[in-house]
Amino acid sequence: MLNLKVLVAYSTRTNNTKIIAEAIYGEIEFKKEIRKIEELDNLDGYELIFFGFPIESYGPNQEVKDFLKEHSANKKIALFITHGSPEYSDFLAPWLEESKKCLDGSTELLGLFNCQGDVAQFVIDSMSKSDSPTLRYFAQESSKIKGQPDETRINKAKDFANEILNKVI
Ligand SMILES: Cc1cc2nc3c(=O)[nH]c(=O)nc-3n(C[C@H](O)[C@H](O)[C@H](O)COP(=O)(O)O)c2cc1C
Numbered sequence: 001m002l003n004l005k006v007l008v009a010y011s012t013r014t015n016n017t018k019i020i021a022e023a024i025y026g027e028i029e030f031k032k033e034i035r036k037i038e039e040l041d042n043l044d045g046y047e048l049i050f051f052g053f054p055i056e057s058y059g060p061n062q063e064v065k066d067f068l069k070e071h072s073a074n075k076k077i078a079l080f081i082t083h084g085s086p087e088y089s090d091f092l093a094p095w096l097e098e099s100k101k102c103l104d105g106s107t108e109l110l111g112l113f114n115c116q117g118d119v120a121q122f123v124i125d126s127m128s129k130s131d132s133p134t135l136r137y138f139a140q141e142s143s144k145i146k147g148q149p150d151e152t153r154i155n156k157a158k159d160f161a162n163e164i165l166n167k168v169i
Contacts, residue, residue: 004030004168005045010052011037011064016082016117016149017052023154024050024080027161037064043071048078048110048168050161054117055083058091059098073104078164080157082117082149084142110167113160115153118145 006028010021025034033046043049051072053064060068060081081099085091096114103109119142127139149157 002030004047006030006032006048006050006165007043007046008032008034008050008052009037009040009043010034010080011054011061011067012052013054013056014118014120017054017080019117019149019154020080020082020113020115020157021050021052023157024052024161027158028165030165037067040067040071043075043077046075048076048164050078050080050164052080052082053099055081055085055095055099058095060102065102068102069104072102072107074106076108076110076168077103078110078160079112080160081112081114083114084117084119084123084138084145086116086141087114110164111160113157115156116145116148118148119143 008021008025008028010017012018021034025032051068053060079099081096083092083095092114096112100109100112124139124142127135127142130136
């Protein structure tokens with residue numbers, strides 16, 4: 001499918017997801033665009049969409065949820081997600097499930113990439129003051145992360161992009 005038009009769409013608060021979006025974008029050798037979701041009215045006109053966002057408070061934020069609910073019907077979408085928790089965390093599975101549930105029933109989900117990203121200091125500060133032991137634990141663990149997504153994770157995102165592209169060409 002040589003006339004493939006690909007969109008990389010993403011939401012980001014502290015740029016980790018943007019780093020992954022740009023890595024994916026760099027691998028695409030078709031007609032392509034990269035946009036923050038605030039710049040998009042819809043997802044029409046693309047044969048393939050890479051759609052990325054961070055996990056915030058155990059799932060996608062409301063803006064991402066609303067956007068996907070409204071615009072993902074009948075689209076081919078590959079999700080990419082960043083989160084402060086490590087990839088092996090037991091907490092992660094339900095948050096990723098919650099993310100998939102934002103897609104319309106008719107969406108073709110081609111794959112999901114997720115990786116750890118640094119957690120902003122304001123989030124760590126707020127969690128460390130919480131009454132919840134779980135949030136205080138997250139604060140402690142988050143303060144140990146430095147420089148994520150690193151080169152290894154960025155390279156995994158590039159591999160993911162190529163895996164998805166190979167599915168549609
Ligand atoms: C308000 C807020 C809530 C967050 N909640 C979670 C969470 O529930 N679980 C988690 O693993 N990371 C959480 N994080 C960390 C982000 O998912 C992580 O830093 C992500 O890489 C940020 O991506 P961004 O830089 O593209 O915004 C939260 C970050 C923010 C700002």
